[in-house]
Amino acid sequence: MQHGQNNFINTPLAIDKAFLLSIIPTIILGYQQKDFLSAEKIVEKAHKNIELQASEAQDLGADVFPVVLNISGPIMKYSSYYYLGTQDMISILKNLDQHPQVSGIVLNIDSGGGMVSGTAELTATIKGLSKPTIAYTNGYMCSAAMDIASGATMRMASPYADMIGSIGTMMSYQDFSAMFEKWGATIYEIYAPQSTEKNKEFRELQAGNKEAYEERLRVMTEDFIGRMKENLSESIQDDDLVFKGKTYGPKEALAVGLIDEIGTIEDALNKF
Template sequence: MHGQNFFLNQPLAIEKDFLLSLIPNIILGYQQKNFSSAENILQKAQGKIEMQANAAQSFGADVFPVVLDISGPIVKYSSWYYLGTQDMISILRRLDANPTVSGIILNIDSGGGMVSGTAELTHTIKNLSKPTIAYTGGYMCSAAMDIASGANIRMANPYADLIGSIGTMLSYQDFSKMFEKWGAPIYEIYAPQSTEKNKEFRDLQSGDPKAYEQRLKEMTADFISRMEENLEETLKDDGHVMKGKTYTPEQALSVGLINEIGTLEDALAKF
């Protein structure tokens, strides 16, 4: 199932620097019309898994671990260049039902992304029957950290970038003045019964962020609660970990965001 992803004016669980780095690529993709279709993105991900299976079988392995790459922004639907969480869920369920798969490694390099769809993927990972390892050699932040929390073990390469960033934000852009400058004024008329329709954004446009702050507060409370539950055996709250701080691999190990430091080969060796 494929749908539309939105990054502007939507709640995000993402590192701000990572978000800003994505925008030029997304704009360029639209300009050059070189985005992959959802079907091609899914086919590419499945092709990588098939290559792993073929390689393992060529060496005579009856069972073998599978690596699923989770890189770039976390999006709900496969689009642009990225595999969506909905398709990841389908892939993981098939792997979980495959008797030749001994374990699953989530190879993560992401600064986060959309709130929508993330908790569902985390729940799916947590309830897989196969053993799982979340590994990063780069970034494992925000929505990506949420996803990693569902795995049985979390590992990071000693040279990985950043881990953590537990929290949510809104990146809000008001284009109305730009459209008016172009001679396209925007008119919004609401039915008298629709006093609550789009109220969060209308309040935000008028300079009052309280309603949206409350929405983000509730989303973040859900995020934190899930992290506390999933990491309860290792988490050592330093007073900052649940407030959006990011950590180096050694620091992440000390606060319990990860269980081990090692290479992808070390992770594969566990299976």
């Protein structure tokens, strides 16, 4: 199985900042303790969870049954750390869509967002499935996770869910050159005369000019908002803040049309 490498630092993110700050200690601890799962183990764990659901349903005599796919933690393109990547989610969902006994799919989401890369592809895959889908959250369903949820047939939230929305993008860039120079390192960057556009955005940022990166984020966010407006066209009630990155509790999210219903995950499963 081929897996790529996530670049979660210095890359455009569709993520709620509070959620991003909350996961950083876990990622740092994982690096220190070297206890991250391999990509293969992460995917194997997801498959075993679905197989267990199918086995339990069949033991109860069900000819058809819904399944739950857990989408938790930061949204990443490739499976790594402890988290299932969007590329592997796509593969799993396509297989479930072809399964004759699967009556529907609940996307059990608890994520404040993550990488822009790979998210739109997963959203499009969900939207194109022949099986009905429900995006459900009892925690966070923000930014990239909200993008993913928009592709589902409907969206539900627990009355005790944390935050929903945060439709927008951001970028956090780290430049460690001053630290290295303090340690006595001399850093040289030399570009070929033909390579005038190479790393131009970052070089402009180092010079104090954010406009190049802001333009990149503007284009990405315009695409994000356009996709959300299309996918939620039948429910959205824009309060003039929903597409500016505001987050909502469950009742407020229902009022602006980010979700269709408040209930339990059992309520969601009973719809199939």
